[in-house]
Amino acid sequence: MKHLVKGLWELLPLSVRRLVVHEVRALYSIWLWLLRRRHGIGPGEHAAGYTAPQTATMWAWVFISLVETVALAVIIPWPLVHAITLYTSLYGLVLMVGIQAACVTRPHVVGADGSLRLRFGALFDLRIPAGAVTRVRIDRRFPEGRMVQPRDDGSLELIVGSQTTLAVELAEPLTYVRPLGRRGTAHTIRFHADDPAALMEALTRRTPAGSGPAGSGLAKSGQAEPEPA
Template sequence: MTRTTRAARIAAAAVLPAELALVACVAAGVRLPGAVLTAAEAVVSAVLLLEACALHRLYAAARAAGEGRGAALRTAVRAVVPVQVRRLLRHELRAGASLGRWVLRRKHGVRPGDLAAGYTAPQTAMMYGMVFVSVVETFALALLIPWPAVHRAVLVLDVYGIVLLLGLHASCVTRPHVVGADGSLRIRYGALFDLAVPPDAVASVRVDRRYPEGRLVTLSEDGVLDLAVGSQTTVTLELNRPLTFVRPLGARAAARTIRFHADDPRALVTTLRRPA
């Protein structure tokens, strides 16, 4: 990785959150000093110029290596934009699209003959509770904050948070686990986690309720992956070979046993055991 590419990656990771915060303030009507706006514009312009130079060099190198235009552009973007930033942006875009699917009652990636296995029951009440608290907080702050500019900024952030919560839940509802007609299994959590398990990789599957501690995705030293929803899993899947999965922020790891949650684990296990 060249110095230009490394600098572009650092700049993208550092400047993007600051730029989003600045845009939120401006959209909320906050009057920023002219010097702040000028400095911000100068920094953003410098970063964009740096990104453009790095992208052009990488794109030209990929084209010279024989890649097509689309492939060369993807190669350049992957090299310049950190994977964590790409994953977060992709998640937010998919969460927004999931809101539309949720309203239209459509599922993503479910074909005729497939079993769609939901997994949102343990978190639904919590999600709606968080949305309710956020709405109450928004109205309360509207009454308590006497400064209009601060109130508008907080309002923008609160509305964004509410939409993000609804989008996260919608992505989980519209992206269920899928047992394919061919015996394959797709284990998902919204737009954050997606693992395809081919039929020949399944050694055994059983209903097995557990209550693991920790984050959404945890991997033990012996290769046991827990994908918990509401701090619980209901299905244990044993594999006959390790499968590589991608964590929510892009890191890769391998698992030999996968424990995940399904609202109706018996239906999922029965369907998965059925010969294709």
């Protein structure tokens, strides 16, 4: 039976398998959220939240969906249609809560060894090894595009609420996996953190000696002027 399930699972397209995994992780995140726990944060590591720009919008969508669910429950008279509509509406409502919960419980993480883990809920997870970052800077931008947006110049943007606040430059291009399984490489990554100065300081403090330009350690800079997105 186990082999049959595994075989059927592998027959599904990669994008479908990844969507299923994302949904399971999002639903599990609600449990973590209720317990006030966070995922993947060890002793001596710095956690950096990134949900502030999207929180109000997400809860507005949850409220609208709740109102819509109640309205449909009252309006639809046919039992079968009523049951199907109610189930799908409630599942969608729970899933939206799960997406927000996943973002809250899966923050960015600066490792004790100077590594950097960038995440967006259960949808995106990129580990940057210690010493791979050569420069970090506060770089506030308001780009257009998807949540995970590759750019023609070889950079990658992780956009939250139509903004990014930090940029890290890498010693060499790093491979990443997009939410539905497509791969790409980037030498610069722009992302959002609610407290960019604290993350930059934590990363700089933990970066091993001998990394960064000319072996001098991680270079950092303050506020940078936004460039055209």
